[in-house]
Amino acid sequence: MFLTIARLIRGPIVRRIAAAIAITLAAQAWASDDAFQELADKFVNDLPTFSPVAATWIGDHRRDADLDQVDAQARADLLANLAVYREALDAIDRDTLSRANQIDYELLSSEIASRTWSLEELQEWAWNPLYFVNTAGSSIYNLVARDFAPVEQRLDNAAARLEQFPRFLEQARASLQPERVPKIHAETAVAQNLGVVSIIENMIIPEMDQLTDATRARLEAAIETAKDALAEHQTWLEEELLPRAAGDFRIGAELFDRKLAFALDSPLGRRDVVARAEAEYESVRNQMYEVAKEIYLADHPYTAFPDNPDEAYKQVIIRAALEKAYQHLPPADGIVEVAEQQLQQATDFVIEKNLVTMPDDPVEIIIMPEFQRGVSVAYLDSPGPLDKGQSTFYAVAPLPEDWTEEQVRSFLREYNLYSLQDLTIHEGVPGHYLQLALSNRYPSTLRGVLGSGPMIEGWAVYAERLMVDEGYQDNDPLQRLIMLKWYLRAVTNAIIDTAIHVDGMTRDAAMQLMIEGGFQEEREAAGKWVRAQLTSSQLSTYFVGYQEWVELRKAVEAAWGDEFTLRRYHDQVLSYGSPPVKYIRALVLNEPVPKGVN
Numbered sequence: 001m002f003l004t005i006a007r008l009i010r011g012p013i014v015r016r017i018a019a020a021i022a023i024t025l026a027a028q029a030w031a032s033d034d035a036f037q038e039l040a041d042k043f044v045n046d047l048p049t050f051s052p053v054a055a056t057w058i059g060d061h062r063r064d065a066d067l068d069q070v071d072a073q074a075r076a077d078l079l080a081n082l083a084v085y086r087e088a089l090d091a092i093d094r095d096t097l098s099r100a101n102q103i104d105y106e107l108l109s110s111e112i113a114s115r116t117w118s119l120e121e122l123q124e125w126a127w128n129p130l131y132f133v134n135t136a137g138s139s140i141y142n143l144v145a146r147d148f149a150p151v152e153q154r155l156d157n158a159a160a161r162l163e164q165f166p167r168f169l170e171q172a173r174a175s176l177q178p179e180r181v182p183k184i185h186a187e188t189a190v191a192q193n194l195g196v197v198s199i200i201e202n203m204i205i206p207e208m209d210q211l212t213d214a215t216r217a218r219l220e221a222a223i224e225t226a227k228d229a230l231a232e233h234q235t236w237l238e239e240e241l242l243p244r245a246a247g248d249f250r251i252g253a254e255l256f257d258r259k260l261a262f263a264l265d266s267p268l269g270r271r272d273v274v275a276r277a278e279a280e281y282e283s284v285r286n287q288m289y290e291v292a293k294e295i296y297l298a299d300h301p302y303t304a305f306p307d308n309p310d311e312a313y314k315q316v317i318i319r320a321a322l323e324k325a326y327q328h329l330p331p332a333d334g335i336v337e338v339a340e341q342q343l344q345q346a347t348d349f350v351i352e353k354n355l356v357t358m359p360d361d362p363v364e365i366i367i368m369p370e371f372q373r374g375v376s377v378a379y380l381d382s383p384g385p386l387d388k389g390q391s392t393f394y395a396v397a398p399l400p401e402d403w404t405e406e407q408v409r410s411f412l413r414e415y416n417l418y419s420l421q422d423l424t425i426h427e428g429v430p431g432h433y434l435q436l437a438l439s440n441r442y443p444s445t446l447r448g449v450l451g452s453g454p455m456i457e458g459w460a461v462y463a464e465r466l467m468v469d470e471g472y473q474d475n476d477p478l479q480r481l482i483m484l485k486w487y488l489r490a491v492t493n494a495i496i497d498t499a500i501h502v503d504g505m506t507r508d509a510a511m512q513l514m515i516e517g518g519f520q521e522e523r524e525a526a527g528k529w530v531r532a533q534l535t536s537s538q539l540s541t542y543f544v545g546y547q548e549w550v551e552l553r554k555a556v557e558a559a560w561g562d563e564f565t566l567r568r569y570h571d572q573v574l575s576y577g578s579p580p581v582k583y584i585r586a587l588v589l590n591e592p593v594p595k596g597v598n
Helices: 004-006 014-029 032-050 052-058 070-091 100-122 128-144 150-162 165-175 183-210 213-244 252-264 268-300 310-325 335-353 405-414 418-429 432-439 444-447 454-469 477-503 507-518 521-535 539-563 566-573 583-590
Strands: 363-367 378-379 392-396
Touching: 014 566, 032 052, 032 100, 032 583, 070 310, 070 521, 100 252, 100 444, 100 583, 128 165, 128 183, 128 213, 150 165, 150 183, 150 213, 150 252, 150 378, 165 213, 183 213, 183 521, 252 268, 252 454, 252 477, 252 539, 268 310, 268 477, 268 539, 310 477, 335 363, 335 378, 335 392, 335 418, 335 454, 335 566, 378 432, 392 432, 405 521, 418 454, 418 477, 432 444, 432 454, 454 477, 454 539, 454 583, 477 507, 477 521, 477 539, 507 521, 521 539, 566 583
Parallel strands: 363 392
Antiparallel strands: 378 392
């Protein structure tokens, strides 16, 4: 092994990592759990070497003054480091580890394989300009959004990163190959790059009065440097990249299947996901029809529904019922305030029903930063696993100022008060905020860093149904209908994810499925079409994760029998961190720990 490591040495950083791992393994060979823990700790400790910006996000602030290197040499060094970790991990006998460490072993193994494949095969660094824009924006936003250190220290580090913007953006332009960049990615980058300037103007400049003269002077100069670099990059994006962008946003079956495998880390493959989603599509629409009949009868009590209605008849009844929900619209400029009220309402219900332990971690509802807009309507930004006690942000995107009155109304119909309640459950309580607050208490930092998207998103979809099943909103059938509509969205997400990137689904076909099949408003469907092009494989995580959560609960209910309670079940399954659901199942039901993706 040591000869192989020696062949990988390409620079001082790689040399230090290789030497440290070799010494550790030699000293710990007699104790596999100890050896693995040393290796896992070293991987987490080395994350700032891989990406200082990502390290800031997880709460490791040792390199807050550094901005990522994104040139060819940096990619080569990262691949070399990953190869060192790969061999070190392979030298540990997985079967001799504790069950908890077996899971972390699989997570680390899959992470190494995923990062290596992404660099060598997917190569987003060559065709996705959003990676660089988001890194630039995050490098500053994550320093100023939370008070993890005195403002003087955080803004001094921000100045250091802003000073590096010219080098970083130059490396980004050198890495990108315009003929491989899809037009939609270039267009979105053009819009989001301007949002990085808004972070400076809205989040940094207002704090400058608190600084010493020296730090303020440095920061003012750094801001001018960064703005000039961003302006130069904006010109390049608009005049060089966008006109030449000729890549295909469809990544194709081979890349999609591998990317999906890493994203899901599930026994379900692409064809399994599609088959399940198509079956669920019919089932959920039928459930919506049954609820819609109840709503329709409240206004038309003498209606006689046919015994075997066709799909066109069901469509009309469901749409008529949905129109009742669409009469309850939030104010266009008051969505954040509505979400705040609904979050408190959902929290009170969870406590009253004793559904799960309620964390006391701070949570704030904020306007989504501009550099993050254009992909989703809302998201939850939880503090990194090392940033204990910091606020969680539930970010909501404001309506674009250039939308027409018709587009605004379309959006508000989609995000009516019932839908906003469902969204707040998903993002807040008992969805992402609650789940991440509880899961991040698990002591394994590695597991916290390598959280599973399907586990996290699937839980949030599960939370939506849980609340309605437990009588939320006084068993209002309109809330159930909207919940089913949102679940149907998760189903159609999984269908179009594969259909677009593998089967060549057109925009018209996708819009028809989402609008007619999924009852989405035009603005929601149009936004999802953009998101599907930008985020291959991510849209499948909601449906797959939900399916796994449903199957796990059924299995635990059968195993526990009369001892099953929702509070006991939810507290236990959320006590293991955020690994893929298959590992939680192994722990709760004492099953063998399955393999990960390699």
